[in-house]
Amino acid sequence: MDFVGQKLAESLILWVVLLGALVGFLLGYTLESYKTMMQVYALGCVLAAILALPDWFFFNQNPVTWLPSIQKREEQRRKDKKAAKATTGGEASSATAADAKKNKTKK
Amino acid sequence: MHTFLFRLNALATFAISTLAALCAVAAFTDVFHASNPVVNVSLARVERLHPVPSSGNDEAFLAFKISADLSSLFSWNTKQLFVWLDASYETPRNVENHVSLWDRIITSREEAVLSLPYVRNKYKLVDQGNYLRNRALNLTMHWNVMPSTGALWHGSKTFSGFRLPKRYTNDRN
Numbered sequence A: 001m002d003f004v005g006q007k008l009a010e011s012l013i014l015w016v017v018l019l020g021a022l023v024g025f026l027l028g029y030t031l032e033s034y035k036t037m038m039q040v041y042a043l044g045c046v047l048a049a050i051l052a053l054p055d056w057f058f059f060n061q062n063p064v065t066w067l068p069s070i071q072k073r074e075e076q077r078r079k080d081k082k083a084a085k086a087t088t089g090g091e092a093s094s095a096t097a098a099d100a101k102k103n104k105t106k107k
Numbered sequence B: 001m002h003t004f005l006f007r008l009n010a011l012a013t014f015a016i017s018t019l020a021a022l023c024a025v026a027a028f029t030d031v032f033h034a035s036n037p038v039v040n041v042s043l044a045r046v047e048r049l050h051p052v053p054s055s056g057n058d059e060a061f062l063a064f065k066i067s068a069d070l071s072s073l074f075s076w077n078t079k080q081l082f083v084w085l086d087a088s089y090e091t092p093r094n095v096e097n098h099v100s101l102w103d104r105i106i107t108s109r110e111e112a113v114l115s116l117p118y119v120r121n122k123y124k125l126v127d128q129g130n131y132l133r134n135r136a137l138n139l140t141m142h143w144n145v146m147p148s149t150g151a152l153w154h155g156s157k158t159f160s161g162f163r164l165p166k167r168y169t170n171d172r173n
Helices: A003-031 A034-053 A071-090 A094-107 B004-032
Strands: B036-052 B058-069 B079-091 B097-106 B113-121 B136-147 B153-163
Touching: A003 A034, A003 B004, A034 B004, B036 B113, B036 B136, B036 B153, B058 B079, B058 B097, B058 B136
Parallel strands: none
Antiparallel strands: B036 B058, B058 B113, B079 B097, B079 B136, B136 B153
């Protein structure tokens, strides 16, 4: 469940339970039946549980995008350099070559 | 909200709080409920008045005529009524005597209409001493209204002017 999904789940719990309570009260009061009020309220709670408790697909519409791991970033950088050398033949990519030398000396 | 149990906890706590609020609102609606109970109780007959052989205390066997319409006490939030009949009298020994003689639990509007031409006392009326002869007696009908949620409340109506026989009698058929 992503962050937007968590917010959605919280709102669902809030509004479905409140709606069940409100409709239950109005219905129970007009029908003069305490039992009806409690049944409608319980229905609202069950509905909220079904809607908001499982990790439904609609809670995962905005996945969090993480930065790639450092290891992967290094690999990616090496690949990029190789690709640059292969295409330009060295002179044009002097800046990247210099970077590569610096990296080597650091290591 | 990131795990199933977190969401379950959030739902349960919020649902309980909402339920408490709902019950409070339901209890509050009883403020606007107007009731008009009609009650009439009289002493139909004194079947027997005698001193209990073992203790020597006076005991009376009574029969009542009860007609009542308590259905207006029921609101949508009423669970049941507890109705009881109380006899009260004064004796030289005790300034105030109260004895419960009869009771009934009423769970619906339909049952709340009582028409009982002849009911005997369900619980014994035994005096402390021998003071029941020629004794003035008040009969009080009490009712407790028990709501589903909210405070229990009480009402009563007293009927006075009844008197027990001057002599020990045994008029029981």
